[in-house]
Amino acid sequence: MSRDVVLDINDLDVQYYTDAGIVYANNKINLKLRAGERLGLVGESGSGKSTLALAILGMIKPPGGIAGGEILLSGRDITKLTEEETRQVRGREISMIPQGAMNSLNPVMRVNDQIIDSMIDHELGLSKADMLQMAGDALEAVELDRSVGHMYPHELSGGMKQRACIAIAISMKPKVIIADEPTSALDVVTQRQVMQTIRHIQEEMGAAVILIGHDMGLMAQFVDRLAVMYAGQMAEIAPKEGAFRTPMHPYTQMLIDSLPRLGAKGVFHGIPGITPLLRDLPPGCVFNPRCPQAFGPCQETVPQFLEHRPNQWVACHLYESEPARS
Amino acid sequence: MSELLLELKNVTKQFKGGTVALDNISFSIDANNPSIIAVAGESGSGKTTLGLMSLGFLEPSAGRIKYKGKDLSKLNSQERTEFRKEVQAVFQDPFAVYNPFYKVDHIMEVPIANFKMASNKKEAREMMEQALISVGLRPEETLGRFPHQMSGGQRQRMALARALLLRPRLLIADEPVSMVDASLRATILEALDKLNKEFGITVLYITHDLTTAYHVSDYILILYRGSIMEAGDVESIIRNPQHPYTQLLIGSIPWPDLDRIWGEDIAVIDIEEDHSEASRVGCKFAGRCPHVMDKCKVAPPPLYWPDDNNRVASCYLFDNKEVLPGEDVGTLFRSKKVAVSR
Numbered sequence: 001m002s003r004d005v006v007l008d009i010n011d012l013d014v015q016y017y018t019d020a021g022i023v024y025a026n027n028k029i030n031l032k033l034r035a036g037e038r039l040g041l042v043g044e045s046g047s048g049k050s051t052l053a054l055a056i057l058g059m060i061k062p063p064g065g066i067a068g069g070e071i072l073l074s075g076r077d078i079t080k081l082t083e084e085e086t087r088q089v090r091g092r093e094i095s096m097i098p099q100g101a102m103n104s105l106n107p108v109m110r111v112n113d114q115i116i117d118s119m120i121d122h123e124l125g126l127s128k129a130d131m132l133q134m135a136g137d138a139l140e141a142v143e144l145d146r147s148v149g150h151m152y153p154h155e156l157s158g159g160m161k162q163r164a165c166i167a168i169a170i171s172m173k174p175k176v177i178i179a180d181e182p183t184s185a186l187d188v189v190t191q192r193q194v195m196q197t198i199r200h201i202q203e204e205m206g207a208a209v210i211l212i213g214h215d216m217g218l219m220a221q222f223v224d225r226l227a228v229m230y231a232g233q234m235a236e237i238a239p240k241e242g243a244f245r246t247p248m249h250p251y252t253q254m255l256i257d258s259l260p261r262l263g264a265k266g267v268f269h270g271i272p273g274i275t276p277l278l279r280d281l282p283p284g285c286v287f288n289p290r291c292p293q294a295f296g297p298c299q300e301t302v303p304q305f306l307e308h309r310p311n312q313w314v315a316c317h318l319y320e321s322e323p324a325r326s
Numbered sequence: 327m328s329e330l331l332l333e334l335k336n337v338t339k340q341f342k343g344g345t346v347a348l349d350n351i352s353f354s355i356d357a358n359n360p361s362i363i364a365v366a367g368e369s370g371s372g373k374t375t376l377g378l379m380s381l382g383f384l385e386p387s388a389g390r391i392k393y394k395g396k397d398l399s400k401l402n403s404q405e406r407t408e409f410r411k412e413v414q415a416v417f418q419d420p421f422a423v424y425n426p427f428y429k430v431d432h433i434m435e436v437p438i439a440n441f442k443m444a445s446n447k448k449e450a451r452e453m454m455e456q457a458l459i460s461v462g463l464r465p466e467e468t469l470g471r472f473p474h475q476m477s478g479g480q481r482q483r484m485a486l487a488r489a490l491l492l493r494p495r496l497l498i499a500d501e502p503v504s505m506v507d508a509s510l511r512a513t514i515l516e517a518l519d520k521l522n523k524e525f526g527i528t529v530l531y532i533t534h535d536l537t538t539a540y541h542v543s544d545y546i547l548i549l550y551r552g553s554i555m556e557a558g559d560v561e562s563i564i565r566n567p568q569h570p571y572t573q574l575l576i577g578s579i580p581w582p583d584l585d586r587i588w589g590e591d592i593a594v595i596d597i598e599e600d601h602s603e604a605s606r607v608g609c610k611f612a613g614r615c616p617h618v619m620d621k622c623k624v625a626p627p628p629l630y631w632p633d634d635n636n637r638v639a640s641c642y643l644f645d646n647k648e649v650l651p652g653e654d655v656g657t658l659f660r661s662k663k664v665a666v667s668r
Binding site: 044158189192214215216218220221241245255256259260261262265267268269270271274275 | 368369477478479480507508510511512513515516519534536537538540541561564565574575578579580581582583584587588589
């Protein structure tokens with residue numbers, strides 16, 4: 001784990017200003033991502049995981065905005081860039097594999113043209129032949145035939161379309177790839193093949209991947225580290241082993257406990273209660289109304305996000321009596 | 327011989343344009359033996375078509391669908407009302423089933439009125455409250471609210487409560503948890519289980535998610551491109567799949583378990599789709615199957631008993647075994663956890 005930190009997010013606040021009040025979509029998010037690492041980002045809908053992804057991509061639009069904190073990409077704060085500078089970062093240094101491959105491709109453009117579209121926009125100074133060469137390489141990297149580049153999206157199967165989207169995302173060899181539930185529209189067989197492809201090219205390119213989703217099985221099989229978000233805050237970040245075998249935050253514990261496994265058939269553990277509204281967060285720890293282990297300070301003080309075990313960061317009062325490591 | 331609630335006999339559904347969604351399926355449901363039956367398969371396997379046809383929303387292109395021994399399309403109005411009451415549905419999208427302008431009570435008030443189930447408002451209210459409590463909702467937290475004030479899990483459980491209100495004998499649940507947050511899925515599965523155990527309702531649980539299918543159901547039917555690949559006891563099939571397609575499907579599940587490595591026991595030709603001539607006339611899986619033989623490409627295999635009496639598999643690997651008589655996989659779904667006698 002001594003690889004370079006490519007993405008360093010410090011105390012990031014993202015808020016949406018609505019008529020009903022301020023929506024605290026991301027609250028003091030801290031996250032470090034190293035080159036070549038695969039990080040899983042999980043949370044219920046409305047937990048702020050997609051907002052975090054948009055913030056990293058510089059795509060938070062009014063009425064939303066970054067209210068505080070910084071996002072350092074190889075040391076440079078990308079929240080301070082102009083729109084044009086952000087456009088140059090996006091696609092080239094940070095790219096995104098979208099969720100619904102079915103709807104993400106332009107139906108009237110050939111795949112090759114869609115791959116070189118962003119290259120042209122980034123003014124790489126290459127000839128069209130060179131760019132087509134790169135597009136072909138990208139298609140081969142995602143295990144598609146170069147000839148797929150001459151096809152239109154309707155000629156491709158679901159899995160091929162998702163691969164084409166991945167080819168677009170990796171064509172300029174970005175340092176960070178954000179994959180937002182890239183296989184949620186695919187069946188399990190195709191899902192495994194597509195995830196293997198993402199893993200191969202990511203390892204080959206040495207890019208870091210943030211996998212967003214709520215399929216914990218996929219997380220267990222794909223990521224190195226798991227970040228668990230709840231109500232706009234980071235509840236826990238831990239190496240996969242720690243998150244699955246010894247989760248610390250009560251929310252992570254309940255999340256892991258709610259997973260269907262092969263043993264213990266027919267045992268269900270839902271998490272009772274519902275997520276709070278992001279514009280009306282409870283005082284103290286945001287999870288305290290649903291937490292079975294809540295005690296004294298939980299309703300009053302917001303817990304700090306601290307490294308309570310090696311590499312296992314948790315925001316929970318249960319551990320604050322223990323001497324923190326940082 | 328108990329009366330069959332619903333019977334699909336050699337049903338084929340071909341849509342305009344030639345797509346064969348279901349290909350010669352025979353499947354009956356005996357509601358006197360309430361169980362949870364999962365219908366699993368990837369997109370395009372025909373599982374939703376099977377559900378819609380069982381609800382009478384689609385007519386078969388060939389074959390027959392019978393309700394209590396009578397052809398579904400030939401029911402008189404009284405029988406039709408009875409069918410509508412006894413066979414209920416819960417759909418995938420917990421947002422689309424509600425009209426945002428009405429309070430959520432509306433979806434329960436309408437069936438009570440239509441089926442004349444209550445003689446006055448007080449009685450109707452009591453019925454609604456009872457149904458809500460049965461699915462684990464608190465009436466004071468749900469009735470009188472608008473759909474947007476409830477979570478997806480609550481809305482989906484409310485849809486279950488609506489179905490329960492009518493005391494159906496069969497509930498067709500098409501992907502009821504796929505659009506609900508993972509943390510809330512368990513509550514819906516729990517409610518399905520309760521409907522089955524406490525109210526004796528047979529549940530047809532249509533899903534692409536084998537993990538939840540395994541947990542909630544007693545039996546499973548694996549569909550691939552409109553044909554049954556394997557069917558029978560869920561424990562036998564998930565833990566020890568016999569059909570090469572089921573093996574591929576189960577080997578592809580990413581289990582939330584660090585001790586299982588994804589896809590370590592897959593021995594299948596890794597191609598995504600296959601539309602060759604062979605897999606159109608023969609076994610649907612022939613083009614991807616590592617065990618493919620010449621006869622697989624000629625005619626679809628019948629349903630064999632591969633090992634015990636708990637399940638059947640449509641695969642020539644077992645052609646030295648006996649064939650399921652009468653083709654009806656429903657006969658495997660009768661008695662819970664008791665081997666079917668041959």
